[in-house]
Amino acid sequence: MSATGGTATRADEPETGSHGAGARGATARGNGTRAGGGPPRRRRLGGYLFVVPAVLFVAATVLYPLIFNIDLSFRDVGVAQIVEGGAEWVGTENYVDQLGRGDFWHALIISLLYTGLAVAFAFAAGLALAVYFNQRFPGRNVMRSLLLLAWVLPTVVSANVWRWMLDGSYGLLNTLLEAVGLIEGDLFWLARPVPALFAVIIATAWSFTPLVMILLLAGLQGIPDTLYEAAKIDGAGGWRRFTSVTMPMLRPVSVTALLLVFIYTFKTFDTVFLMTRGGPGDATMIMPIYAYNEAFEFFRFDTGAVATTLMLVIPLGLSFFYFRFLRREETA
């Protein structure tokens, strides 16, 4: 059990999927004792009882809120209407308002910049770690596991630690950077726009790197040793083997890992909220925080609903590609 690719692939196995059910059902009737004989129809009805609670739960706590949110986005929701309901239908007015606002587009651009760069850093670091820890040496499994700690740590905790690491006067990072001569004097990372954006990107990438590593390690383990041996015989050095064997063979896993990590990073809220709350000014105002502020800071649940609804296009759109690539990887 390892990569997302792995589990999701297995989750899509047709073994007991509906299209496989016909054939399996036939064999079941044929020999009578296959995985729970008995009258298929009755069993099937009983079988749905296993799934119905989960479907209802997800319908009530995810699908209903999402639809409710779309409905909110077309109404004029004041503070009173939050509890009492009865908000007036205003059509696309809130959408016109949001799409005409500079802050909205600014948040979108910051979000894409933040996500894109954090994913790029996490991918580069995760790839390097995966390649390194794919080599055989004593203790590598323990170290791989230890690295995962960065991913399981509550983001609120890691964000808080990064605030301290990045402290202008007493932060460890500045001390190290000064020691090697990269900066002079105090650099107040979180108080200046560009360094602040860079800081939240680094903190985010730090959390996501172990996830990338694990996803790519699964891909690396799937590359047959014979390919490396053949390359060696052909006289390819270490770097050449990496570019001509590892990279091409790792491409499918890389694409799915990139998409998945992009979606997860785009959703990120805690890290930025804790480190900068979107500031200074709106330098790190990513979309989730912008939408949160609309609703919970300014009590504009209608325009907040517009922002969240529109924001959903990106993760859902990318997950479409993600599932397509997973499927392709599976059939390949």
Place this chain on the structure above:
Amino acid sequence: MTGTRRRWWLTGGGVLITAVYLLPVYWMLATSLKTSSDIFATPPDLVPSPVTFTSYTETVMNHAGIGRGLLNSAIIAVATTLVTLAIAVPAAYGLARLRLRFVPLLMLLFLVVQMVPAVNLALPMFVIFSRLDLVNSYTGLVLANCSLAIPLAITVLRPYFLSVPGEVLDAARVDGCTTWSAFLRVAVPVSVPGLITVAVISFLGAWGEFVFGLALASEESMQPITVVLAGLVNSFGTRWNDLMAVSAVVALPIIVIFVFLQRYIVGGLTAGASKS
């Protein structure tokens, strides 16, 4: 042999990489053991001297909000885990083993749902919960946490049930088991590692959850520790030793689970992690 020697060099490099990578975690612990003046030493003391536990004994133990936050988080995380198991385990089994219709469609639904940002649910939930009087309630917070935990749990668990050998379930049937008892007496016991994985990731997810706590618990007495910690950032200001001590306490259950149940985590974590 040169091969062995090279491997030990690689181990050395690995240790160095791991140490540098986990420096923030070390720095959290080291800072939490420093005195108020030692945290502002220039250059910083890499090892706290003197070592003091005052941040833990004075601040963490005596601050009412922290204790309450930890209790709230424990209640929410345990309840989320139990509800998730109760709902997701039968569902995963049904989707893996009972030859139902629409399985690929449902699996796709449970996967897509995991791509939804928490804010997208927190906003409408606040309005819905306001009308149902569920804001500032454990019920509301557990419902919100389960909304993301259950789909994740199903996608993680289904492969475990798929890998239960069909013959085992057949044998149970021959012995006259109903669908339900074959599930409870055969499939569940065989899939205990999967159940532990799901329990662990549900707990980890709910313990570290922030957005729902922030949006759905405005009263301090109902806030999970993650939200309490975010609030302390303002009130503690530059008391970094105290802030790091609280952070370490929030991280502690995660680290303990991580150390002892590590082998159960890896598979589950990457299957569609439930962060924010």
